Amino acid sequence: MAEHALVExxxxxxxxxxxxxxxxxxxxxxxxxxxxxxTLSLVGESGCGKSTLARLIxxxxxxxxxxxxxxxxxxxxxxxxxxxxxxxxxxMIFQDPYACLDPRMTAGDIVRxxxxxxxxxxxxxxxxxxxxxxxxxxxxxxxxxxxxxxxxGGQRQRLGIARALALKPKVLLADEPVSALDVSIxxxxxxxxxxxxxxxxxxxxxxxxxxxxxxxxxxxxxxxxVGRIVETGPAARVLSHPLHPYTRALLDAVPVAxxxxxxxxxxIEGDVPSPVDPPSGCRFHPRCPMATARCSSEVPLLKMVExxxxxxxxxVAPHHPMSPPETQERAT
Amino acid sequence: xxxxxxTLDTAxxxxxxxxxxxxxxxxxxxxxxxxxxxYVAIALFSPLLVGDYTTINTGQRLQPPGVEHWFGTDHLGRxxxxxxxxxxxxxxxxxxxVAAFATVFGVLIGLYAGFFRMADRIVMGLMDGLMxxxxxxxxxxxxxxxxxxxxxxxxxxxxxxxxxxxRLTRSVVLSLREQSFVVAAVSIxxxxxxxxxxxxxxxxxxxxxVQATYVGAAAILTESVLSFLGVGIPPEVPSWGxxxxxxxxxxxxxxxxxxxxxLFLCLLVLAVNLxxxxxxxxxxxxxxxxxxx
Amino acid sequence: xxxxxxxLKVEDLSVSFGAGVERFSAVRGISFDIAxxxTLCLVGESGSGKSVSAMALLxxxxxxxxxxxxxxxxxxxxxxxxxxxxxxxxxxxxxxxxIFQDPMTSLNPALTVGFQITEAIRLHRKESAGAARRxxxxxxxxxxxxxGAQRLECxxxxxxxxxxxxxxxxxxxxxxxxxxxxxxxxxxxxVTVQAQILALIDELKHEFGTAVLLITHDFGxxxxxxxxxxxxxxxxxxxxxxxxDIFDAPSHGYTAGLLAALPKARExxxxxxxxxxxxxxxxPQTGCVFAPRCAFSTQDCQVAQPVPxxxxxxxxxxxxxxxxxxxxxxxxxxxAHG
Numbered sequence: 025m026a027e028h029a030l031v032e033x034x035x036x037x038x039x040x041x042x043x044x045x046x047x048x049x050x051x052x053x054x055x056x057x058x059x060x061x062x063t064l065s066l067v068g069e070s071g072c073g074k075s076t077l078a079r080l081i082x083x084x085x086x087x088x089x090x091x092x093x094x095x096x097x098x099x100x101x102x103x104x105x106x107x108x109x110x111x112x113x114x115x116m117i118f119q120d121p122y123a124c125l126d127p128r129m130t131a132g133d134i135v136r137x138x139x140x141x142x143x144x145x146x147x148x149x150x151x152x153x154x155x156x157x158x159x160x161x162x163x164x165x166x167x168x169x170x171x172x173x174x175x176x177g178g179q180r181q182r183l184g185i186a187r188a189l190a191l192k193p194k195v196l197l198a199d200e201p202v203s204a205l206d207v208s209i210x211x212x213x214x215x216x217x218x219x220x221x222x223x224x225x226x227x228x229x230x231x232x233x234x235x236x237x238x239x240x241x242x243x244x245x246x247x248x249x250v251g252r253i254v255e256t257g258p259a260a261r262v263l264s265h266p267l268h269p270y271t272r273a274l275l276d277a278v279p280v281a282x283x284x285x286x287x288x289x290x291x292i293e294g295d296v297p298s299p300v301d302p303p304s305g306c307r308f309h310p311r312c313p314m315a316t317a318r319c320s321s322e323v324p325l326l327k328m329v330e331x332x333x334x335x336x337x338x339x340v341a342p343h344h345p346m347s348p349p350e351t352q353e354r355a356t
Numbered sequence: 357x358x359x360x361x362x363t364l365d366t367a368x369x370x371x372x373x374x375x376x377x378x379x380x381x382x383x384x385x386x387x388x389x390x391x392x393x394x395y396v397a398i399a400l401f402s403p404l405l406v407g408d409y410t411t412i413n414t415g416q417r418l419q420p421p422g423v424e425h426w427f428g429t430d431h432l433g434r435x436x437x438x439x440x441x442x443x444x445x446x447x448x449x450x451x452x453x454v455a456a457f458a459t460v461f462g463v464l465i466g467l468y469a470g471f472f473r474m475a476d477r478i479v480m481g482l483m484d485g486l487m488x489x490x491x492x493x494x495x496x497x498x499x500x501x502x503x504x505x506x507x508x509x510x511x512x513x514x515x516x517x518x519x520x521x522x523r524l525t526r527s528v529v530l531s532l533r534e535q536s537f538v539v540a541a542v543s544i545x546x547x548x549x550x551x552x553x554x555x556x557x558x559x560x561x562x563x564x565x566v567q568a569t570y571v572g573a574a575a576i577l578t579e580s581v582l583s584f585l586g587v588g589i590p591p592e593v594p595s596w597g598x599x600x601x602x603x604x605x606x607x608x609x610x611x612x613x614x615x616x617x618x619l620f621l622c623l624l625v626l627a628v629n630l631x632x633x634x635x636x637x638x639x640x641x642x643x644x645x646x647x648x649x
Numbered sequence: 650x651x652x653x654x655x656x657l658k659v660e661d662l663s664v665s666f667g668a669g670v671e672r673f674s675a676v677r678g679i680s681f682d683i684a685x686x687x688t689l690c691l692v693g694e695s696g697s698g699k700s701v702s703a704m705a706l707l708x709x710x711x712x713x714x715x716x717x718x719x720x721x722x723x724x725x726x727x728x729x730x731x732x733x734x735x736x737x738x739x740x741x742x743x744x745x746x747x748i749f750q751d752p753m754t755s756l757n758p759a760l761t762v763g764f765q766i767t768e769a770i771r772l773h774r775k776e777s778a779g780a781a782r783r784x785x786x787x788x789x790x791x792x793x794x795x796x797g798a799q800r801l802e803c804x805x806x807x808x809x810x811x812x813x814x815x816x817x818x819x820x821x822x823x824x825x826x827x828x829x830x831x832x833x834x835x836x837x838x839x840v841t842v843q844a845q846i847l848a849l850i851d852e853l854k855h856e857f858g859t860a861v862l863l864i865t866h867d868f869g870x871x872x873x874x875x876x877x878x879x880x881x882x883x884x885x886x887x888x889x890x891x892x893x894d895i896f897d898a899p900s901h902g903y904t905a906g907l908l909a910a911l912p913k914a915r916e917x918x919x920x921x922x923x924x925x926x927x928x929x930x931x932x933p934q935t936g937c938v939f940a941p942r943c944a945f946s947t948q949d950c951q952v953a954q955p956v957p958x959x960x961x962x963x964x965x966x967x968x969x970x971x972x973x974x975x976x977x978x979x980x981x982x983x984x985a986h987g
Contacts, residue, residue: 069842084542084543112545116539118536118539123535123537124536126541128558137541138545179926187540190544191544206694207866207868208906208907208910209923209926211920212923214912218919233839239913274840277840277841277845279872280872281868281913283872283893283896284893286872286873289848291841291845295809298809
């Protein structure tokens with residue numbers, strides 16, 4: 025990439041100690057980058073480490089190994105006032121609209137809090153800014169004095185977005201922003217995020233397990249499996265021509281869009297392994313229809329196979345992508 | 357561009373349900389509130405109303421309850437009615453003061469231990485040690501060292517209650533700390549003291565105030581026990597405990613000496629506990645609505 | 650083609666909670682049929698009343714505060730309304746089985762999986778302990794749980810979410826019920842596991858000829874599983890019909906809105922939003938309950954109570970403007986944005 029990435033994650037690992045014997049690596053040697061104005065989606069199932077990775081990028085935790093750079097600056101080991109200062113550039117919206125707002129604060133207070141924290145403007149200016157933000161996310165101004173319990177799930181999520189925008193961040197991390205919302209409300213929030221990106225050029229890191237939402241909003245995708253990234257690339261390409269067997273299995277498992285598209289599917293067996301006791305070598309090998317002996321002993325590295333795609337699979341050679349026998353067309 | 361939220365009255369689903377239902381108070385709760393108000397009134401005004409409760413009047417010894425002496429008299433001819441009413445002051449004062457101090461110290465310690473992992477082990481170890489000290493023994497020790505008076509009594513009852521409040525606060529803080537609104541506060545740059553006092557503490561107040569009422573009730577009981585044992589309030593100042601202490605010797609002759617103060621004690625503790633229970637029911641976040649039909 | 654037999658017939662079911670001022674109608678006059686070997690998907694968002702409807706069928710709602718009324722609820726002709734409690738206990742689990750969303754809370758954490766399955770079998774099929782255990786092992790094999798004998802001794806917390814749900818399915822189908830009610834059975838599961846569970850339900854349904862009532866909010870699940878669909882909004886069924894008809898020719902403002910709001914529907918373009926949210930509880934409704942949010946609503950919609958209209962065999966809608974809506978997706982989008 026010609027320009028500096030906004031967020032650079034380099035070989036980051038985070039592990040937790042379960043008890044005196046066992047550690048679990050929630051994130052294991054992950055690298056990725058996020059550029060201004062783009063939406064990168066982290067996709068994976070439970071235990072893949074995407075939420076932990078999001079917390080690391082936001083420096084809510086520090087990685088045990090690796091580096092994280094924000095706008096060119098290394099923030100891996102920052103703390104205290106220095107870290108607080110950098111937080112202005114990265115904001116987050118959360119999955120559960122019922123838990124992400126302090127139930128004892130009014131909507132206006134919630135949105136104003138970041139402005140208060142950094143002493144931005146005078147109090148009257150902050151109040152005006154709160155009104156503007158609420159307008160921007162489509163909430164009525166008179167909701168300013170309402171408490172979260174008086175708002176619906178969709179309204180709360182909008183409030184969370186307004187709060188996240190208050191500091192004019194360059195990066196927005198959206199952790200499953202619509203999975204707790206009803207279908208009819210999701211469209212509102214998804215459209216809002218897309219609009220905000222177009223208007224402010226914010227980079228969005230979307231963490232999601234919902235392929236349909238991801239397909240709709242992403243520029244690039246990174247697929248995670250048990251703490252590692254197994255494939256990255258432009259969203260449209262990865263979704264239409266997945267290279268990694270797990271990506272293929274994942275896409276195959278997504279329910280169809282129309283009954284006439286029903287087909288006999290080759291579903292992979294077994295459950296998603298837990299990161300506590302991951303399989304050796306390639307973590308997908310026990311469930312992979314194409315696994316070889318090498319897959320169980322040697323960890324595949326994430327290698328570039330095209331100029332903008334990488335895959336971590338022994339069976340996909342760099343610059344010689346395996347010709348997939350069936351490609352999954354994303355049906356409309 | 358933005359949704360039509362502006363043209364639609366779309367208050368959240370929850371708003372209709374919470375206010376009305378919780379405003380109605382059950383009969384039991386109403387009764388306990390009235391009772392507590394009565395006790396407070398008695399505590400405040402009793403010395404003015406009941407006249408003489410200290411004068412020894414040997415001519416009227418051990419009179420049973422009757423028209424002249426409503427609750428009877430004790431072995432020195434002092435009116436039980438008057439003394440019981442005045443004893444309310446001691447009990448309420450001890451109850452409120454102990455609850456207040458135990459809460460303040462316990463909550464501060466609990467906040468610190470709950471939020472800072474490093475401090476947790478050390479602080480909680482100290483608290484466990486403190487909890488191991490029996491209140492009665494501490495009271496006796498303090499009384500013998502410093503003389504038995506109200507101050508030492510309050511200290512002796514408060515100290516073992518602090519760890520209980522600290523433990524509860526710590527567990528509430530631990531669970532609140534993981535809630536996403538706290539994580540959100542960190543991400544928007546809120547300083548740690550502000551998170552503790554602006555986000556965590558207000559959301560813990562419900563549970564903590566319930567526990568504070570229980571601490572108060574326990575303190576009232578403990579004071580009575582200590583006064584009964586002779587290491588609490590000195591006998592010149594009436595306290596239910598020391599009235600009952602005297603009455604123990606005369607129980608077969610004059611059961612009313614133990615009976616009435618005991619009744620006062622029972623009812624007060626019951627009222628406080630009922631209040632605590634109803635507070636807990638009202639403030640329990642699980643009773644808030646999640647409409648998922 | 651033979652017409653499969655209708656197993657469960659529900660006519661004009663209403664469920665309300667509370668009494669007097671606080672009375673709240675969660676379900677208002679819904680009707681549906683399920684045939685043997687067929688899946689009816691009851692689709693709706695939170696607050697639509699779909700779960701309440703299912704639970705009402707089996708008497709799983711608290712009796713003191715719930716009022717259930719219907720013109721008819723029959724299982725193979727036998728009425729479930731006012732059924733003797735002893736007979737209802739036989740029906741529950743034996744003839745109508747229920748699978749819940751979260752297998753962690755619907756399995757008893759203190760009992761082994763084997764105990765729970767064999768208990769269900771012995772209760773409804775009156776088998777001996779040995780025979781019940783053999784049946785349990787057989788069911789575990791059918792739900793593709795390997796090492797059945799070992800798993801029988803496991804506790805629920807030792808199994809993954811997907812496996813617990815398989816155990817639930819095994820328990821539910823061990824007694825060969827005539828009807829299986831599955832309330833969001835895969836919502837809490839990962840995508841790859843969800844696909845396995847849905848395929849399993851489908852396979853067993855075909856094998857045993859069970860009638861399936863599948864409650865969901867996910868149109869992908871509907872597209873994969875449904876033979877028939879009933880769409881619920883605010884306690885009413887607003888549209889119902891064969892699954893292809895619903896997808897190809899939605900005939901209610903809400904159905905059209907839901908389908909258009911799906912990300913799949915609008916690659917790269919703005920999603921069509923459904924503005925607003927559910928109506929407040931307790932506010933009496935004049936006219937169509939969805940009208941305030943409907944992109945196709947007219948003056949009449951706010952005033953006149955919509956009645957069910959039969960469009961084709963099996964496809965019913967409660968919408969006055971169904972002809973407009975059925976013009977097709979392009980026309981729909983134009984109307985929605987215009």
